[in-house]
Amino acid sequence: MKSIGKMSLGELGAFVCTQLRKQGIRVVLSGGACVAIYTDNRYESLDLDFVENAPTERTRIVEALNEIGFIEKDRYFKHPETDFIIEFPAGPLAVGSEPVRDIQEMEFSTGRLSLLSPTDCIKDRLAAYYHWNDAQCLEQAILVAGARNVDLNEVRRWSAAESKSAEFRKIRKRLSEAARKGNNS
Amino acid sequence: MLEPLLGSRNKERILLYLRIRKEGYAREISRFFGTDLAPIQKQLERLENGGVLYSRSVGRTRLYGLNPRYPFLSELRPLLDKALAFYPSDEKEKLTMVRTRPRRKGKPL
Numbered sequence: 001m002k003s004i005g006k007m008s009l010g011e012l013g014a015f016v017c018t019q020l021r022k023q024g025i026r027v028v029l030s031g032g033a034c035v036a037i038y039t040d041n042r043y044e045s046l047d048l049d050f051v052e053n054a055p056t057e058r059t060r061i062v063e064a065l066n067e068i069g070f071i072e073k074d075r076y077f078k079h080p081e082t083d084f085i086i087e088f089p090a091g092p093l094a095v096g097s098e099p100v101r102d103i104q105e106m107e108f109s110t111g112r113l114s115l116l117s118p119t120d121c122i123k124d125r126l127a128a129y130y131h132w133n134d135a136q137c138l139e140q141a142i143l144v145a146g147a148r149n150v151d152l153n154e155v156r157r158w159s160a161a162e163s164k165s166a167e168f169r170k171i172r173k174r175l176s177e178a179a180r181k182g183n184n185s
Numbered sequence: 186m187l188e189p190l191l192g193s194r195n196k197e198r199i200l201l202y203l204r205i206r207k208e209g210y211a212r213e214i215s216r217f218f219g220t221d222l223a224p225i226q227k228q229l230e231r232l233e234n235g236g237v238l239y240s241r242s243v244g245r246t247r248l249y250g251l252n253p254r255y256p257f258l259s260e261l262r263p264l265l266d267k268a269l270a271f272y273p274s275d276e277k278e279k280l281t282m283v284r285t286r287p288r289r290k291g292k293p294l
Contacts, residue, residue: 075234090236094256131253 002110004069005081010037011110012084013048016068018111023064026053028093028103029115030124035140037106038118039147043140048086051093053103053114061088095123096162118148122175123158129171130164138171146178186268195220195228197268200251203238204265205280208250217280237261 007015013029020027029037031049052061062072070077070086077086093100095116102117116124122144128137144150152175159168187197198218202209215225229249232238239252251258269277 090234092256096254097256097259099256127254 003081004079007082007084007110009033009041009045009048009084010106010113011108012082013037013115014106014108014113015110016048016050016065016070016086017113019068020050020061020064021112023060025056025060025064027051027088027114028053028100029113030093030121031089032140034116034121035125035144037113037115038121039143042143042147046084048084049089050086051089052091053093055091058088095120096127096158098158098161118144119150119154122150122155126155126159126164126168126171127162130159130162130167138174141171142174142178145175146182148182150179152176152179186271187264193228195224196232199225199228199232199249200237200261200265201269201272202280203249203251204262204269206283208248210246210248 002011004012004015013033017027017029027050029048030051031047032043032045033048035043036045065072065077065086068079069081070079075087100116100120102120104115104117106113106115115121122141125137125141125144128134129141145152152172155175156165156168156172159165187200188194191197191200195218198220199214202214202217211226211229212222214229215222218225229238229240233240233249236252237255238249239254240247240249242248251261255261269280272280
Protein backbone atom coordinates (compact mmCIF):
# COMPACT_ATOMS: atom_id res chain seq x y z
CA MET A 1 0.00 0.00 0.00
CA LYS A 2 1.24 3.46 -0.95
CA SER A 3 2.00 5.88 1.85
CA ILE A 4 -0.58 8.64 2.27
CA GLY A 5 1.98 11.23 1.20
CA LYS A 6 2.30 9.58 -2.24
CA MET A 7 -1.40 9.09 -2.92
CA SER A 8 -3.16 11.04 -5.68
CA LEU A 9 -6.44 12.76 -4.93
CA GLY A 10 -8.45 9.79 -6.19
CA GLU A 11 -6.30 7.26 -4.37
CA LEU A 12 -6.59 9.16 -1.11
CA GLY A 13 -10.33 9.60 -1.58
CA ALA A 14 -10.71 5.85 -2.13
CA PHE A 15 -8.51 5.08 0.88
CA VAL A 16 -10.51 7.36 3.19
CA CYS A 17 -13.84 6.17 1.81
CA THR A 18 -12.83 2.55 2.37
CA GLN A 19 -11.56 3.18 5.89
CA LEU A 20 -14.82 4.89 6.80
CA ARG A 21 -16.86 2.14 5.16
CA LYS A 22 -15.10 -0.42 7.35
CA GLN A 23 -16.46 1.50 10.35
CA GLY A 24 -19.96 1.48 8.88
CA ILE A 25 -19.75 5.14 7.83
CA ARG A 26 -20.98 5.74 4.29
CA VAL A 27 -19.76 8.89 2.61
CA VAL A 28 -19.79 10.19 -0.96
CA LEU A 29 -17.20 12.47 -2.51
CA SER A 30 -18.65 15.68 -3.94
CA GLY A 31 -17.47 19.13 -4.95
CA GLY A 32 -14.36 20.08 -6.89
CA ALA A 33 -12.55 16.80 -6.14
CA CYS A 34 -15.04 14.98 -8.41
CA VAL A 35 -14.20 17.47 -11.18
CA ALA A 36 -10.48 16.73 -10.70
CA ILE A 37 -11.10 12.97 -10.91
CA TYR A 38 -13.41 13.13 -13.93
CA THR A 39 -11.12 15.48 -15.85
CA ASP A 40 -7.87 13.67 -14.99
CA ASN A 41 -6.73 16.73 -13.02
CA ARG A 42 -7.36 19.30 -15.73
CA TYR A 43 -8.89 21.04 -12.75
CA GLU A 44 -6.77 20.64 -9.64
CA SER A 45 -8.23 20.40 -6.17
CA LEU A 46 -6.70 19.87 -2.77
CA ASP A 47 -10.05 19.58 -1.01
CA LEU A 48 -11.87 16.32 -0.54
CA ASP A 49 -15.45 17.09 0.44
CA PHE A 50 -17.24 14.01 1.68
CA VAL A 51 -20.95 14.14 2.38
CA GLU A 52 -22.48 11.54 4.68
CA ASN A 53 -24.86 9.27 2.86
CA ALA A 54 -26.56 8.51 6.16
CA PRO A 55 -26.33 10.69 9.28
CA THR A 56 -23.34 9.73 11.43
CA GLU A 57 -22.12 11.06 14.75
CA ARG A 58 -19.19 13.38 14.21
CA THR A 59 -17.16 11.64 16.91
CA ARG A 60 -17.24 8.38 14.93
CA ILE A 61 -15.83 10.14 11.86
CA VAL A 62 -13.15 11.84 13.97
CA GLU A 63 -12.12 8.50 15.52
CA ALA A 64 -12.01 6.71 12.16
CA LEU A 65 -9.87 9.44 10.60
CA ASN A 66 -7.60 9.68 13.63
CA GLU A 67 -6.83 5.98 13.12
CA ILE A 68 -5.30 6.76 9.71
CA GLY A 69 -3.48 9.85 10.95
CA PHE A 70 -5.87 12.65 10.01
CA ILE A 71 -6.32 15.23 12.74
CA GLU A 72 -9.25 17.63 12.93
CA LYS A 73 -8.58 21.34 12.99
CA ASP A 74 -11.35 23.94 12.54
CA ARG A 75 -13.68 21.25 11.11
CA TYR A 76 -11.05 20.24 8.50
CA PHE A 77 -8.91 17.12 8.67
CA LYS A 78 -5.21 17.31 7.86
CA HIS A 79 -2.46 14.73 7.67
CA PRO A 80 1.21 15.59 8.15
CA GLU A 81 2.27 13.77 4.95
CA THR A 82 -0.16 15.35 2.48
CA ASP A 83 -1.46 18.75 1.38
CA PHE A 84 -4.91 17.31 0.69
CA ILE A 85 -7.57 18.45 3.15
CA ILE A 86 -10.64 16.45 4.07
CA GLU A 87 -13.91 18.10 5.00
CA PHE A 88 -17.40 16.87 5.74
CA PRO A 89 -19.87 19.52 4.59
CA ALA A 90 -23.31 19.25 6.12
CA GLY A 91 -25.63 16.74 4.49
CA PRO A 92 -27.97 15.57 3.21
CA LEU A 93 -26.38 14.33 0.01
CA ALA A 94 -28.09 16.59 -2.51
CA VAL A 95 -27.62 18.53 -5.70
CA GLY A 96 -29.58 21.71 -5.23
CA SER A 97 -32.85 20.72 -3.61
CA GLU A 98 -32.90 17.16 -4.95
CA PRO A 99 -31.42 14.06 -3.29
CA VAL A 100 -28.62 12.23 -5.10
CA ARG A 101 -29.82 8.86 -6.42
CA ASP A 102 -26.98 7.70 -8.66
CA ILE A 103 -23.80 7.11 -6.69
CA GLN A 104 -20.77 6.03 -8.72
CA GLU A 105 -18.08 3.66 -7.52
CA MET A 106 -14.46 3.81 -8.70
CA GLU A 107 -11.77 1.29 -7.86
CA PHE A 108 -8.25 2.42 -6.99
CA SER A 109 -5.29 0.42 -5.69
CA THR A 110 -6.03 2.00 -2.30
CA GLY A 111 -9.71 1.12 -2.11
CA ARG A 112 -13.15 1.89 -3.51
CA LEU A 113 -14.36 5.45 -3.88
CA SER A 114 -18.03 6.49 -3.83
CA LEU A 115 -18.60 9.73 -5.68
CA LEU A 116 -21.19 11.80 -7.55
CA SER A 117 -21.89 10.70 -11.12
CA PRO A 118 -20.52 12.98 -13.87
CA THR A 119 -24.03 14.32 -14.52
CA ASP A 120 -24.60 15.06 -10.80
CA CYS A 121 -21.11 16.55 -10.62
CA ILE A 122 -22.17 19.02 -13.31
CA LYS A 123 -25.36 19.81 -11.39
CA ASP A 124 -23.32 20.32 -8.21
CA ARG A 125 -21.01 22.77 -9.98
CA LEU A 126 -23.92 24.53 -11.66
CA ALA A 127 -25.66 24.93 -8.30
CA ALA A 128 -22.67 27.00 -7.19
CA TYR A 129 -22.74 28.91 -10.49
CA TYR A 130 -26.48 29.55 -10.31
CA HIS A 131 -26.63 30.55 -6.67
CA TRP A 132 -23.25 32.22 -6.10
CA ASN A 133 -22.58 33.38 -9.65
CA ASP A 134 -19.26 31.53 -9.41
CA ALA A 135 -17.76 31.55 -12.91
CA GLN A 136 -15.05 29.03 -11.96
CA CYS A 137 -17.72 26.46 -11.17
CA LEU A 138 -19.28 26.95 -14.62
CA GLU A 139 -15.88 26.28 -16.19
CA GLN A 140 -15.56 23.13 -14.06
CA ALA A 141 -18.97 21.93 -15.24
CA ILE A 142 -17.89 22.48 -18.85
CA LEU A 143 -14.66 20.55 -18.26
CA VAL A 144 -16.64 17.57 -16.93
CA ALA A 145 -19.08 17.76 -19.87
CA GLY A 146 -16.08 17.51 -22.22
CA ALA A 147 -14.41 14.67 -20.35
CA ARG A 148 -17.26 12.27 -19.54
CA ASN A 149 -20.54 11.01 -20.90
CA VAL A 150 -23.17 13.21 -19.30
CA ASP A 151 -26.93 13.56 -19.63
CA LEU A 152 -27.52 17.20 -20.50
CA ASN A 153 -31.28 16.65 -20.79
CA GLU A 154 -31.23 15.65 -17.14
CA VAL A 155 -29.20 18.76 -16.32
CA ARG A 156 -31.82 20.83 -18.15
CA ARG A 157 -34.66 19.15 -16.21
CA TRP A 158 -32.84 19.70 -12.93
CA SER A 159 -32.12 23.34 -13.78
CA ALA A 160 -35.84 23.87 -14.39
CA ALA A 161 -36.64 22.23 -11.04
CA GLU A 162 -34.21 24.70 -9.45
CA SER A 163 -36.05 27.56 -11.22
CA LYS A 164 -32.92 28.21 -13.27
CA SER A 165 -34.16 27.48 -16.81
CA ALA A 166 -33.19 30.94 -18.07
CA GLU A 167 -29.68 30.55 -16.66
CA PHE A 168 -29.38 27.09 -18.22
CA ARG A 169 -30.39 28.40 -21.64
CA LYS A 170 -27.47 30.86 -21.50
CA ILE A 171 -24.90 28.11 -20.92
CA ARG A 172 -26.50 25.20 -22.79
CA LYS A 173 -24.50 25.83 -25.96
CA ARG A 174 -21.17 25.77 -24.12
CA LEU A 175 -22.07 22.55 -22.32
CA SER A 176 -23.33 20.89 -25.52
CA GLU A 177 -20.25 21.88 -27.51
CA ALA A 178 -17.94 20.58 -24.79
CA ALA A 179 -19.88 17.30 -24.69
CA ARG A 180 -19.81 16.97 -28.50
CA LYS A 181 -16.06 17.63 -28.67
CA GLY A 182 -15.50 15.15 -25.86
CA ASN A 183 -17.45 12.44 -27.71
CA ASN A 184 -15.49 13.06 -30.93
CA SER A 185 -12.05 12.92 -29.30
CA MET B 186 -43.45 29.96 17.61
CA LEU B 187 -41.00 27.47 16.08
CA GLU B 188 -38.95 27.03 19.24
CA PRO B 189 -40.34 23.54 20.03
CA LEU B 190 -39.37 22.47 16.52
CA LEU B 191 -35.99 24.20 16.31
CA GLY B 192 -35.01 23.64 19.93
CA SER B 193 -33.86 27.21 20.36
CA ARG B 194 -35.55 30.59 20.54
CA ASN B 195 -32.48 32.29 19.15
CA LYS B 196 -32.43 29.97 16.15
CA GLU B 197 -36.00 31.03 15.37
CA ARG B 198 -35.08 34.69 15.78
CA ILE B 199 -32.09 34.34 13.47
CA LEU B 200 -34.01 32.50 10.76
CA LEU B 201 -36.92 34.97 10.83
CA TYR B 202 -34.54 37.89 10.78
CA LEU B 203 -32.64 36.53 7.78
CA ARG B 204 -35.84 35.53 6.00
CA ILE B 205 -36.97 39.16 6.08
CA ARG B 206 -33.74 41.12 5.97
CA LYS B 207 -31.89 38.69 3.64
CA GLU B 208 -28.56 39.23 5.41
CA GLY B 209 -27.40 40.24 8.86
CA TYR B 210 -24.55 40.04 11.32
CA ALA B 211 -24.48 38.72 14.85
CA ARG B 212 -24.39 42.04 16.73
CA GLU B 213 -27.17 43.49 14.57
CA ILE B 214 -29.42 40.48 15.20
CA SER B 215 -28.73 40.41 18.93
CA ARG B 216 -29.42 44.16 19.21
CA PHE B 217 -32.64 43.84 17.25
CA PHE B 218 -34.00 41.19 19.60
CA GLY B 219 -32.40 42.75 22.71
CA THR B 220 -30.55 39.58 23.53
CA ASP B 221 -26.95 38.64 24.37
CA LEU B 222 -24.46 38.41 21.55
CA ALA B 223 -22.78 35.10 22.47
CA PRO B 224 -25.85 32.83 22.09
CA ILE B 225 -26.68 34.44 18.75
CA GLN B 226 -23.11 33.87 17.55
CA LYS B 227 -23.29 30.27 18.72
CA GLN B 228 -26.53 29.58 16.86
CA LEU B 229 -25.27 31.34 13.73
CA GLU B 230 -22.24 29.06 13.77
CA ARG B 231 -24.40 25.97 14.27
CA LEU B 232 -26.74 26.92 11.44
CA GLU B 233 -23.79 27.61 9.15
CA ASN B 234 -22.13 24.29 10.02
CA GLY B 235 -25.44 22.60 9.26
CA GLY B 236 -25.57 24.19 5.81
CA VAL B 237 -28.69 26.23 6.60
CA LEU B 238 -26.85 29.55 6.44
CA TYR B 239 -23.95 30.88 4.42
CA SER B 240 -21.60 33.57 5.60
CA ARG B 241 -19.32 36.03 3.87
CA SER B 242 -16.91 38.67 5.09
CA VAL B 243 -17.52 42.33 4.34
CA GLY B 244 -14.66 44.33 5.79
CA ARG B 245 -14.41 43.16 9.39
CA THR B 246 -18.02 42.02 9.54
CA ARG B 247 -19.29 38.50 8.91
CA LEU B 248 -22.65 38.62 7.17
CA TYR B 249 -25.02 35.66 7.27
CA GLY B 250 -27.93 34.70 5.05
CA LEU B 251 -30.14 31.72 4.25
CA ASN B 252 -28.07 29.34 2.12
CA PRO B 253 -29.65 29.12 -1.35
CA ARG B 254 -28.09 25.63 -1.70
CA TYR B 255 -29.73 24.29 1.46
CA PRO B 256 -31.85 21.37 0.13
CA PHE B 257 -34.82 22.20 2.38
CA LEU B 258 -34.86 25.94 1.75
CA SER B 259 -38.00 25.86 -0.38
CA GLU B 260 -39.79 24.15 2.52
CA LEU B 261 -38.20 26.33 5.21
CA ARG B 262 -39.23 29.64 3.66
CA PRO B 263 -43.02 29.09 3.84
CA LEU B 264 -42.63 27.75 7.38
CA LEU B 265 -40.87 30.95 8.43
CA ASP B 266 -43.45 33.05 6.59
CA LYS B 267 -46.25 31.30 8.44
CA ALA B 268 -44.49 31.72 11.77
CA LEU B 269 -44.06 35.41 11.01
CA ALA B 270 -47.78 35.73 10.33
CA PHE B 271 -48.41 34.81 13.99
CA TYR B 272 -46.10 37.51 15.33
CA PRO B 273 -47.67 40.66 16.83
CA SER B 274 -48.04 43.27 14.10
CA ASP B 275 -45.75 45.79 15.82
CA GLU B 276 -42.89 43.26 16.00
CA LYS B 277 -43.50 42.19 12.44
CA GLU B 278 -43.43 45.78 11.28
CA LYS B 279 -40.22 46.45 13.15
CA LEU B 280 -38.65 43.50 11.36
CA THR B 281 -39.89 44.35 7.89
CA MET B 282 -39.76 48.16 7.91
CA VAL B 283 -36.11 48.90 7.48
CA ARG B 284 -34.54 51.67 5.46
CA THR B 285 -32.67 50.06 2.56
CA ARG B 286 -32.24 53.09 0.32
CA PRO B 287 -28.89 54.89 0.57
CA ARG B 288 -28.30 57.81 2.87
CA ARG B 289 -25.42 60.22 2.36
CA LYS B 290 -22.90 60.32 5.20
CA GLY B 291 -23.43 63.30 7.52
CA LYS B 292 -26.91 64.15 6.22
CA PRO B 293 -29.04 65.57 9.07
CA LEU B 294 -32.13 63.59 10.06
